[in-house]
Amino acid sequence: MLPSDRNWDKQAACKGQDTELFYPPQGAAGAQALGFCMRCSVREECLEWALERQEYGVWGGTTEFQRRAIRRARARQLA
Ligand code: SF4
Numbered sequence: 001m002l003p004s005d006r007n008w009d010k011q012a013a014c015k016g017q018d019t020e021l022f023y024p025p026q027g028a029a030g031a032q033a034l035g036f037c038m039r040c041s042v043r044e045e046c047l048e049w050a051l052e053r054q055e056y057g058v059w060g061g062t063t064e065f066q067r068r069a070i071r072r073a074r075a076r077q078l079a
Pocket residue numbers: 009012013014015022033036037038040041042043044046047058059060061
């Protein structure tokens with residue numbers, strides 16, 4: 001599924017949850033949000049969506065910091 005197709009979010013484990021959980025204060029891990037992600041069937045699609053759009057907060061089972069590391073690693077692979 002292409003990340004540009006947002007239909008995946010209909011199956012999101014976080015659907016209906018408080019979105020503030022997914023935007024923890026700077027430096028906080030967002031453990032409760034990550035718990036939803038760990039049992040989410042669309043985690044991969046969500047992660048690619050967030051990587052593509054440089055979203056902040058918890059997406060696809062990752063924190064913003066972790067996604068920055070993924071983007072850097074991918075950039076190194078392409079270099
Ligand atoms: S991976 Fe996490 S943030 Fe993404 S849809 Fe699933 S529960 Fe929500």
